[in-house]
Amino acid sequence: MMQFMVIRQQLLAQIDRGLLAPDKKLPGERQLAYTFSTTRVTLREALAVLEAEGRIYRRERRGWFVAPTPCAYDPSQLVDWQHNFSQHGGQFAWLSQKTPMASASVSDQMQLPPFAQVFEGEGLIQIAQLPVGFVRTYLHPDYFPSIWQTGDQATLLNTPADADVYWSSTWEALDSDRASVLAVPAGTPVLMVTREWHIQHAHGGQTIRIDTEWWRQHAVTLCGCSARDAQAGPVKKRE
Known part of the structure; x- marks a missing residue:
């Protein structure tokens, strides 16, 4: 499995378990890249997939957040x-x-x-x-x-x-x-x-x-x- 999909699954697991609550801000991209031992390019691929799935959203100049119930x-x-x-x-x-x-x-x-x-x-x-x-x-x-x-x-x-x-x-x-x-x-x-x-x-x-x-x-x-x-x-x- 490609690395960005592994990262996507790990973030999604924390969201589904309630460890990341709705509207909670995710750590910054630099910190997340360090946590997952990856590049920011690969991390952004994972974040883009989660955004396309409606599980996270971004606020301009403020970063990424966990999506609430639609x-x-x-x-x-x-x-x-x-x-x-x-x-x-x-x-x-x-x-x-x-x-x-x-x-x-x-x-x-x-x-x-x-x-x-x-x-x-x-x-x-x-x-x-x-x-x-x-x-x-x-x-x-x-x-x-x-x-x-x-x-x-x-x-x-x-x-x-x-x-x-x-x-x-x-x-x-x-x-x-x-x-x-x-x-x-x-x-x-x-x-x-x-x-x-x-x-x-x-x-x-x-x-x-x-x-x-x-x-x-x-x-x-x-x-x-x-x-x-x-x-x-x-x-x-x-x-």
Whole structure:
């Protein structure tokens, strides 16, 4: 077994036995490298694996910490980040609110006419003052006509209750812009969740909201099923 995996197993054993408590700071990299008689390069390989597994996380300029129990997150139920993550001690804030001309892909998904505008918002979820989730949403102007009028207090709780949610998840390496928002190095792997909100009317289906979310690995664990999966039976999607 490669040395960095041996180090990973030894650190994980201490975490699982409770010797390293949630949110406890790990010793510095130099000390850990000395403890395991290895180089800092090899040590960082082990730490990167544990980070990708969601067992540890880093705070900018403060080092590595043991990850707490992740928040149970059902993408098929979440409507409003302000309210749904407050029960976990989370705080949500809008970073930007725009009304640009819709891109070709968004226009196609929402069946918008040429040169139509769309509401676009970006926001940040923090838990214990640590950035854990970066979100981007596109909103159909006919269904959210006055969404940005309340500024920082804008809420998505008025998303139609009869909307079906189709969602998927994957892993993605962060680009420099999103990495900066989440206070991690560029290239850090994160959980990416994509959601589309659809309603049915006399002329067929209509996409009214599109969310893309990037989550630090330790922050959430996925549960629940997409409306598309529900049509095939009670299948749960988990990462």
